[in-house]
Amino acid sequence: MNIYKIFLLISLLFNTLVLQAKEEKISIQLDWLHQFQFAGYYIAKEKGYFKEENLDVIIKEFDFDVDLVNGVLNSKASYAVGKSSLIIDRLEGKKVVLLAAIYQNSPMVLISLNNSNIKKIKDLKDKKVMLTPDARSAAAINSMIISQGLNLKDINFQQHSFKLEDLISGKTDAMGCYLSNEPYILDSKNIEFKIHNPSEYGFEFYGGLFFTSQEELRQNPIRVRKMHRAVLKGWKYAFENIDETVKIIYEKYNTQNKSLEALKYEAKILKELAQFEEGNLGNIDYKKVEEIKRLYLLLGLSDSAINFKLEDIIYNPKKINLTQEEKKYIRNYQINLISNSNFPPFTIETDNKLSGIEIDYWNLVRKKLNLISAIEVINNNQEANEKINTNANNLKYAFGTADYENINSNMSMSVDKVKLALTTLVDKPYTTAITELANKKIAITKYASYYKDLKKKYPKINFVETASINESFDLLQENKVYGILGKLPALSYNITKKTISNAKISGIYNENYELRLHVNKENRVLLNILNKAISTITDEERKLIRDKYNSIIYEPEKDYSWVYKIITFLSVLIIIVVINNRKLNKEIKKRKLAEEELNKIAHIDGLTNAFSRRKIESILELELNREKRYNRGLSLIFFDVDNFKLINDQLGHSTGDNVLEKISSLVNNTMRKTDSFGRWGGEEFIIILPETNKVQAKNIAYLLKEKIANFDFEIDRKVTCSFGVSQFEETDCADSLLTRADNAMYYVKRNGKNEVKVV
Missing domain, CATH: 3.40.190.10 (Periplasmic binding protein-like II)
Structure with a gap:
């Protein structure tokens, strides 16, 4: 072996090692003892979700001597789990960032x-x-x-x-x-x-807040995104597989010696508090944080009132955090993608227009970063590599280390992973392992980045080299080869494009090839920018692109023709039934829609979308009966828009209507699911609050008063409301409860307005 070959081998080995990023050591400090409360973190570790993101995570149990917030801020613990009191810490100038709220209501x-x-x-x-x-x-x-x-x-x-x-x-x-x-x-x-x-x-705040520091987000935005992704993946698995998760905690994280039954009970309660079934896992609502912040200040729980922007404390996984240097680079330079149009479906050229997997991903990245960019088609790989070597603002896509030769570049994070697949004629059985192809003639494009690796890894396969995938399909049609090995999207695309009815996908293997962007080695700024954008690509975005080009589904080896015959027969019967019943279904649907619309008109106020007076009266009767039976507390808020007649007279009725719509929206966004909100008439509204005493109702009314008074209605005056609050008493009927709230509200209107009165 000559010196050149040795040097080349060492270079390839080095480049391969570069692709395998070192695992970053991180710790998560818990705010309680080990139990199901932290199940998602355990699962992310045990199932390898952290490892998939190249993260080596240590989970630390609660310790009296550890200050959660200062530990994170001082990098003693990069991440931690805390409570809503983190908002107090932020008010006092401690720059924490909330990554996810595991529990929408605190346990x-x-x-x-x-x-x-x-x-x-x-x-x-x-x-x-x-x-x-x-x-x-x-x-x-x-x-x-x-x-x-x-x-x-x-x-x-x-x-x-x-x-x-x-x-x-x-x-x-x-x-x-x-x-x-x-x-x-x-x-x-x-x-x-x-x-x-x-x-x-009435105090429903977050629990299990996963957080880090603003400095960690600034210095390591990609690591934060990886942590966020892995943790939520862990929680999703934990809640979907409670029995398995409980067993893992029982065996590995059971410092409290809890029983399996106790852990299952805990899991059931916490799943409800996480609102997992409602799809709210991890959600942090800006309005809810703002209300918690305001409540802290109202209750005097923080001596310091340092203001902060909500976007500074709430993590947005879609946001790309760029440095000033990176922002300047994007403003000043055009980025050029060098593309090979002979590589469908990764790049497809039709009527001088480019499309394909690589182009779709590039457009996605370009839009995320608002890049000035252009695409240049160069089908010669050596010439394309030279373009990268000579211009630091050029880049190209590539798979694996073979494409890494003769190019002075660094690789980006993986844009996507592509599986190796087998195409055969339809009479061949499905294979589950590539080793089943031993002693068979398998066509493979000799220029493929994975060919050399496969040849070494599977020496018993009789590989037949071809100059192109078209030649491979020609050999398959002529029965000169058993099958074709290639990337799944490329094989699927060619079967569809060539309308080859006698070919199918007969195997999909665990050989993954990562699509990456090659960037000039000198341009670290561009590499960092691209990595930050790539890290924001979601599973949903990848699925949309993959599904667009992966159109062929493999056929299993067994013959299910008898199933198809039965399905055909049943389909004919179903079609006959459907035709005979279509008219009837249309009439039923039309009648149902009409009934729903009439019901909506009867129950919903057309302007404000609040309940109508008739509907709110019926709800009040139901709640009164329930309160008499269970005695859990029932309160009423009656409020009226101050000086509304002047708004109508001086600014017009359309402006008045707009004010009422916005007030209704503010109230609806503040209420609990159990509360009922209705328009009593004109500018008067009523809120029914089950399981609420008058002190709680007063707090809610006060929050609404402040929210309305501070809202910008985009008119030349401040809009305020007067509130009356009453609580159900043993001798009350609907009229007496309403009358007390109404009298309290009018007391406020006579004594300065914009206030809350409780009777």
Whole structure:
């Protein structure tokens, strides 16, 4: 072997190693002891989702001596799990970024035993309460306590021992617990207890907030995106496979020695709190964070009021975080893609227009970055490589190390992965492993980037070299080869394009080839820009592009012709039935649509989309009956737009209508699913609040008052509303409850407007 060959071999080996990025060592600090509460992180590790992203992740259990926020900010832990109190930290200037809210409603509650006589939050005065330091500043717990007129200083807070026995024995009077844990244990011991849940007081905040630092996002945006992707993938698997996940936690992460039944109970509760079935896993709503932030300031939970933009604290996985240098580069340079049009379906040229997988991905990246770009067609690989070597703003696509020769470049992250497949005539059986092709003649394009590797890896296959894929298909049609090995999209495209009815995909193998962009080695700025954009490509975006070109489905080896005959017979019968019933179905559908429209007109106010007066009256009667039966609390908010007649008279009725529409939208976006909102008449509205006392209702009314008063209605005056609040009493009927709220509202209107009155 001469010196040149040795040098080339070493170069290829080095380039191969470059493609295998070193795993980045990262830690996730948990804010509680190991349990199902953190299942998604365990699954991401155990199922290799972190490893797929080249991440080596250590999961650290809760420790009293570890400061979650400062640990992340000081890089002692790159990532952590926290509570809504992270918004307080951000208000105080600690630059954290919220990546995902695993629980749309926090599982954190206070529990007291019935024998402690703590029936209401006010009964906590001078009592001992166990909370972790972080939970003590959690929004939901503090809001619940303060909303009941109790000062935090009136409570004797104790450091949490994590021993439920301390609550049972009386060492503490109330304990911070998780809805998914301690209730199960107390029930199993037949101990009567009371749950003080912030959500029952109208405070529904996030739980399980996965977060990092703003500095981590700035320095390592791709790593943050990988972590975000792997964690959510882990949580999705955990909630979809609870039994398997519980078993993994039971065997590997069970420092609390929980039973399988306890873990399953926890999983069930947490899945509901995550709103997984509703598709809300990980979602963080800007409006909800803004309301939590405002509530903190209203309740005085933060002495510092440093303002921050919501986009600075809430992570947007679609946003590409570019440095100033990278932004300047994009503004000043045109990027040129060198493309080979003889490579369908990766690049297809029709009537001087380019399309294909590579072009679709390039257009996607280009739009994400708003690049100034052009595409130049060069079908000679050596000439294309020379273009990359001589111009730092040129780039091209390539697969594998074979395409890496004679080019002074770096490779981007993988744009997509393509599988190796086999095409045969339809009479050949399906193969599940490439080794089944031993001693068979298999056509393969000699210029393919993977040919040399396959030849070494599978020496028993009788490879037949061809100059092009067209020649390979000619040999197949002439029965001179058993099949063709190639990339799945290329084989699928050629079968479809050539309308070869006697060919099929007869095998798809676990040989993956990564499509990457080659960039001049000197242009690290462009490489970083491209990697940041590629990392934002979603699975959905990839699927759209793949499905566009992968049109052939393989045929299995078994003969299912008898199934097709039965299906054909049944299809004929079905067609006859469908034809005979089509007219009837149309009439039924037409009648149903008419009924739905009439029902909507009767129940929904046409202007504001709120319930009509008739509908809201019927809802109120139902809620009154339910309250009389269960006695869980029922409140009413009656409000009216201040000076609305002047708006109509001076600005016009269309402007007035627009104001009412916007107020309705603000209210609908603030209400819970259990609340009902209706238009009583003109500019008067009513909100029915089940399982809500008048203190909670007052908080909600106050938030609505502030939201409306601070909203920009795009008119030349401020719009405000007056609110009246009443709570159901034992002797109440619908009229008396409404009258009290109405009187309270008119009291406000007579005494300055833009206020809340509770009766």
